[in-house]
Every structure is written in structure tokens, then in C-alpha cells.
Amino acid sequence: xxxxxxxxxxxxxxxxxxxxxxxxxxxxxxxxxxxxxxxxxxxxxxxxxxxxxxxxxxxxxxxxxxxxxxxxxxxxxxxxxxxxxxxxxxxxxxxxxxxxxxxxxxxxxxxxxxxxxxxxxxxxxxxxxxxxxxxxxxxxxxxxxxxxxxxxxxxxxxxxxxxxxxxxxxxxxxxxxxxxxxxxxxxxxxxxxxxxxxxxxxxxxxxxxxxxxxxxxxxxxxxxxxxxxxxxxxxxxxxxxxxxxxxxxxxxxxxxxxxxxxxxxxxxxxxxxxxxxxxxxxxxxxxxxxxxxxxxxxxxxxxx
Amino acid sequence: xxxxxxxxxxxxxxxxxxxxxxxxxxxxxxxxxxxxxxxxxxxxxxxxxxxxxxxxxxxxxxxxxxxxxxxxxxxxxxxxxxxxxxxxxxxxxxxxxxxxxxxxxxxxxxxxxxxxxxxxxxxxxxxxxxxxxxxxxxxxxxxxxxxxxxxxxxxxxxxxxxxxxxxxxxxxxxxxxxxxxxxxxxxxxxxxxxxxxxxxxxxxxxxxxxxxxxxxxxxxxxxxxxxxxxxxxxxxxxxxxxxxxxxxxxxxxxxxxxxxxxxxxxxxxxxxxxxxxxxxxxxxxxxxxxxxxxxxxxxxxxxxxxxxxxxxxxxxxxxxxxxxxxxxxxxxxx
Numbered sequence: 001x002x003x004x005x006x007x008x009x010x011x012x013x014x015x016x017x018x019x020x021x022x023x024x025x026x027x028x029x030x031x032x033x034x035x036x037x038x039x040x041x042x043x044x045x046x047x048x049x050x051x052x053x054x055x056x057x058x059x060x061x062x063x064x065x066x067x068x069x070x071x072x073x074x075x076x077x078x079x080x081x082x083x084x085x086x087x088x089x090x091x092x093x094x095x096x097x098x099x100x101x102x103x104x105x106x107x108x109x110x111x112x113x114x115x116x117x118x119x120x121x122x123x124x125x126x127x128x129x130x131x132x133x134x135x136x137x138x139x140x141x142x143x144x145x146x147x148x149x150x151x152x153x154x155x156x157x158x159x160x161x162x163x164x165x166x167x168x169x170x171x172x173x174x175x176x177x178x179x180x181x182x183x184x185x186x187x188x189x190x191x192x193x194x195x196x197x198x199x200x201x202x203x204x205x206x207x208x209x210x211x212x213x214x215x216x217x218x219x220x221x222x223x224x225x226x227x228x229x230x231x232x233x234x235x236x237x238x239x240x241x242x243x244x245x246x247x248x249x250x251x252x253x254x255x256x257x258x259x260x261x262x263x264x265x266x267x268x269x270x271x272x273x274x275x276x277x278x279x280x281x282x283x284x285x286x287x288x289x290x291x292x293x294x295x296x297x298x299x300x301x302x303x304x
Numbered sequence: 305x306x307x308x309x310x311x312x313x314x315x316x317x318x319x320x321x322x323x324x325x326x327x328x329x330x331x332x333x334x335x336x337x338x339x340x341x342x343x344x345x346x347x348x349x350x351x352x353x354x355x356x357x358x359x360x361x362x363x364x365x366x367x368x369x370x371x372x373x374x375x376x377x378x379x380x381x382x383x384x385x386x387x388x389x390x391x392x393x394x395x396x397x398x399x400x401x402x403x404x405x406x407x408x409x410x411x412x413x414x415x416x417x418x419x420x421x422x423x424x425x426x427x428x429x430x431x432x433x434x435x436x437x438x439x440x441x442x443x444x445x446x447x448x449x450x451x452x453x454x455x456x457x458x459x460x461x462x463x464x465x466x467x468x469x470x471x472x473x474x475x476x477x478x479x480x481x482x483x484x485x486x487x488x489x490x491x492x493x494x495x496x497x498x499x500x501x502x503x504x505x506x507x508x509x510x511x512x513x514x515x516x517x518x519x520x521x522x523x524x525x526x527x528x529x530x531x532x533x534x535x536x537x538x539x540x541x542x543x544x545x546x547x548x549x550x551x552x553x554x555x556x557x558x559x560x561x562x563x564x565x566x567x568x569x570x571x572x573x574x575x576x577x578x579x580x581x582x583x584x585x586x587x588x589x590x591x592x593x594x595x596x597x598x599x600x601x602x603x604x605x606x607x608x609x610x611x612x613x614x615x616x617x618x619x620x621x622x623x624x625x626x627x628x629x630x631x632x633x634x635x636x637x638x
Contacts, residue, residue: 217413
């Protein structure tokens with residue numbers, strides 16, 4: 001050891017900083033640059049933007065009344081030039097119902113995912129980071145929550161509060177936030193053992209800062225993937241609720257409700273099942289693709 | 305030991321307490337680091353070196369680690385009595401720490417520049433963005449990294465470079481005391497030497513005091529002014545580098561450490577390692593902790609814990625030297 005030190009090169013400690021123009025790029029720009037490279041993610045983004053534009057501009061394409069008011073002479077018509085997605089068992093235009101239904105379904109799904117992610121991640125992070133008594137209290141309360149089956153729980157909430165947009169949101173959030181608590185807690189438990197967390201503590205950082213800037217960014221990949229999967233799940237879950245008569249009250253168009261209604265006419269009018277399903281599949285998979293792309297774009301190891 | 309002490313530890317006792325057992329990690333250690341000096345804390349793995357460092361930082365594992373008694377004075381403050389909030393102001397600003405493994409002590413999703421800036425920002429919240437960036441760049445060039453690399457992520461650096469970044473993070477606030485916990489153990493030998501020379505130069509430039517934790521006596525000889533040898537949570541020998549390296553009156557354990565270094569100049573068949581293992585810290589022997597492994601073990605060693613013997617700057621904790629020291633002292637008086 002001593003012998004070796006004599007022969008090694010002296011480090012250039014007193015190096016003068018070279019004048020180099022720093023390629024200043026904001027975080028968002030950098031993420032976007034990485035995101036663009038991912039073909040699947042771009043397809044997802046294009047599809048999802050298309051869906052969003054269609055939903056937002058629905059009023060200019062078909063009037064809302066077409067989705068709610070039926071014409072009894074035109075029941076269960078297959079797709080035609082007049083009704084490109086056909087008509088349903090009340091003679092309503094399926095295309096209009098898919099468009100306006102998308103507004104409700106996607107909005108509920110996105111909002112419920114976001115709120116369950118926020119509430120769940122916060123609780124999970126607190127529980128995992130502080131541990132001990134705080135952890136016990138949060139996790140045991142969660143156990144009580146989870147011991148009631150999701151569907152029963154949401155049913156109870158909707159029954160108690162009434163079926164409308166806001167209460168559906170509350171019910172779905174309550175049903176899904178538990179996933180996040182456990183997921184984020186397990187991530188935080190592993191990540192807070194990392195040396196860089198210890199190093200940040202040694203640098204004088206407080207708990208909030210450590211959680212927000214050292215632990216959560218490292219757990220982001222898992223959270224994002226879980227979130228995008230959840231959007232799809234929640235859309236399907238809504239349809240379950242609608243099927244049970246706990247979703248948005250008819251005749252409000254909603255994808256789940258449409259599926260529930262279409263089940264009766266599966267053989268006579270399969271298009272009734274096909275189009276809402278297509279809408280759910282396309283929006284869910286485009287969100288998944290976006291999620292995958294985001295996860296990769298946020299991971300600095302993959303940046304070149 | 306001249307100059308006023310920047311860090312003084314008095315009779316520090318630390319245990320790790322679980323439901324099953326109590327591990328006595330530090331059994332009353334005394335340490336003193338003078339301003340601008342470097343103390344080397346030497347000992348084999350499990351001797352309590354890192355525990356000592358974490359106690360100073362007050363970063364012992366919350367659930368199990370407990371400071372039973374003792375005082376830690378740093379620049380006039382008694383660290384064991386500060387609240388966690390007050391401690392946060394000390395950490396990183398006045399006492400900074402370099403961790404053992406550079407591979408894992410950098411956050412993979414933050415650029416190195418951001419991580420260095422974080423330390424500055426935490427202790428100088430009012431500093432403008434431009435000034436912070438300027439200090440980040442100075443810190444990077446101080447450790448021999450091009451400032452233009454500040455926007456890169458840790459995985460784009462080699463192991464030695466990462467350790468330089470970690471050191472830059474530690475010294476950026478110009479702390480009064482730098483604790484380096486085996487800063488070169490995870491690096492290969494040539495990089496080790498470079499990083500050590502850099503640490504030494506930085507220390508001299510910034511006038512920082514340093515606590516160098518290591519198990520490499522070569523590093524001690526190269527960098528430290530004073531040495532403390534730890535064994536089973538005790539400091540069994542301490543003194544200046546000359547006391548330890550040139551004195552023939554050594555603790556048998558220290559002697560054992562020297563005997564286990566391969567010599568490049570002389571031919572010898574085998575190394576002479578210290579036989580046996582360190583005692584179980586949850587069940588320490590009654591007498592001298594080193595007695596079961598000691599070649600010079602006497603009856604008194606098993607029965608009674610040795611007391612400290614001091615000769616000038618050199619302190620020993622061994623029964624072997626008690627009598628001779630007394631004899632010498634009384635001889636001197638006559």
C-alpha cells in the first residue's frame with residue numbers, strides 16, 4: 001500500500017475549471033427527448049390524444065341528444081352510413097354513446113386513479129419511512145379496509161351516499177388506494193436502506209426532503225406502471241358497478257353501462273358489445289403504452 | 305496532542321438493543337481530534353469504528369442504537385444533547401461524512417450536480433441559483449472532475465470518480481470535521497492511492513480536521529497525525545503516528561496487526577495473523593477483551609479488566625504494561 005502510493009500519479013486537484021458551454025436542458029425537455037425515441041409510447045400517445053380530441057369535440061360531431069334519446073323504429077341496427085356504430089336496444093346512436101360515455105368513464109377512471117395514487121402513495125411513504133408505531137397504525141387500519149371485499153365496500157359506499165359522479169369517485173378511490181399504500185411502502189422500505197439516503201441524512205437533509213427527492217423518484221417507475229394498469233382496471237370496475245346498477249344512473253352514457261346493457265343482445269346485436277369494448281381496450285392500452293414510455297424516459301440509466 | 309480539540313469524545317457507551325440481545329458496540333471510548341489534525345481509527349471489522357462515526361453524526365439506527373452515556377463535544381456544542389433538528393444543521397455543514405461504498409452512496413436518479421447542490425442548498429437556503437452552481441463547479445474541479453460533467457448521472461462515472469463526487473458533496477460546505485468511513489475500501493489499489501492523495505490535499509487546503517476510519521495501517525501512516533486502535537468497542541491503544549509505528553511498547557493486538565502486513569523488503573514464509581476471532585459483543589469476557597487471543601495472556605488478564613496506562617502522548621490498555629509503567633514512574637521520581 002505504502003509502496004504503491006509513491007508511484008501513482010498525483011491527482012490533478014488544482015485543475016482550472018475549463019470554459020465549456022453547458023448543455024442546459026430542462027428536465028421536461030430531456031424526458032420528452034427520451035420519450036420520443038420509444039415507438040410504442042408514441043403510438044400510445046397519438047391514440048390517446050386522438051381519443052381525447054374526439055371526446056372533447058364530441059359536441060361538434062354528434063349532438064348529446066343522440067346518445068340519450070332513442071328512436072324506437074331503429075332498434076339494434078347494425079352499423080350503417082347513418083349510424084356508423086349502429087344503434088342500441090333503445091334505438092340510440094352507439095357512436096354518440098361511445099363518445100359521450102368516454103367522457104364520463106375516462107374522467108372517472110383518471111380522477112380516481114390520481115386520487116388513489118396520491119392518497120395511497122403518501123400513506124405508503126409515511127408508513128414505510130417512519131416505521132414503528134406510525135407504520136403499525138396505518139397498516140393495521142389498512143388491513144381492516146382490505147378485509148372487506150372491494151365490491152362490497154364500494155357497494156356500501158355508493159348505497160350510503162347515492163350513485164352520482166362524485167360518490168363514484170370516492171368509492172373507487174377507496175377501493176384502489178390500498179394497492180398504492182402497500183406498493184409504495186414496500187418500495188420505501190427497500191429504498192430507505194440505501195446508502196444514498198444515509199448520505200443525504202449525513203448531509204443534513206430532513207425527512208420530507210429525503211422522501212420527496214431521494215426515495216419517491218427512485219420508486220417512480222413502479223408507481224407509474226401500476227398507475228397506468230389501474231386506469232384500465234378502474235374502467236372495467238366501473239362497468240361492474242354499472243352492471244349492478246350502482247354506476248352512473250341511466251340514461252347517462254357510460255362505457256360500463258353500455259356493456260351491461262349489451263349483454264342481453266349479445267347474439268342479436270354483437271356490435272353493441274364490440275364498440276364499447278373496443279373503446280375500453282384502445283384507451284386502456286394506449287395509457288399503458290404511455291406509462292411504459294414514461295417509465296423508461298424517467299430512468300436516467302437508459303439515457304444516452 | 306497540541307492545539308485545541310475540535311472533537312472530544314468522553315467515555316462514550318453505545319449499545320444496539322433488540323428483543324433478543326444487547327450488543328455492546330462501544331464500551332467507553334475516549335477520542336480527541338485537534339483542529340486541523342487527522343485521527344486514524346483502526347481496527348478489524350466489527351470493532352465499532354463505524355458505530356463511533358455514526359454516534360458522532362447521531363445517525364445510529366433509531367430503533368436499536370442507543371447512546372447509554374458519554375459526551376461528544378464538537379466546537380463547544382455537546383452533540384448528544386442536541387435535538388434532531390439542531391443536529392441537522394450540524395450535519396453536512398460542520399461535520400460531513402464520506403461513506404464506504406461510492407457505488408451506492410449516490411442517488412441514481414439525480415445528476416451529480418444536483419446532489420452536490422443539495423448540500424449547499426440545505427445549509428445556505430438564501431444562496432442564488434448562479435452562486436450555488438458556481439460552488440458546485442468549484443467543488444467538482446477541487447476533486448479533479450471537469451465541472452462540465454455536473455449534469456451527468458452517477459452511472460456515467462467510474463467507481464473512483466463516484467468517490468470523488470461523494471467527497472465533493474462532503475467538502476462543499478467546508479466542514480470543520482470530515483469523517484471518512486473507509487473511503488477507499490471499495491476501490492482498487494491504484495485508484496485508492498489517487499483518492500487518498502486527493503483527500504490529503506483537500507484536507508490541507510481547507511484546513512479540515514479529519515477522522516479517518518480504516519483497517520489499513522498503510523493509509524494511517526500516509527495520512528494521519530494520530531492513531532487510535534479499536535478492539536471490541538474499546539480503544540486499546542492511542543497516540544501519535546510515531547508512538548504507534550516506531551514504539552516497541554505496543555499492545556499485543558496492535559503488534560498482531562503489524563505482524564499481519566506482508567513485507568516487501570524481507571523474505572518470510574508466512575504471515576502471522578492474529579489467531580481466533582473477536583469476542584461476541586453481546587457476551588464480552590469479564591477481563592481483558594483481547595485475552596482469549598493474546599499470546600501474552602496472564603492470569604490477571606482473564607480476571608480483571610485492564611486500566612489505562614499513559615506515557616506522554618501514548619496510551620495503552622493492557623496489563624502487560626501496567627507494572628513497567630509504574631516502575632518507570634517511581635524510578636523517575638527517585
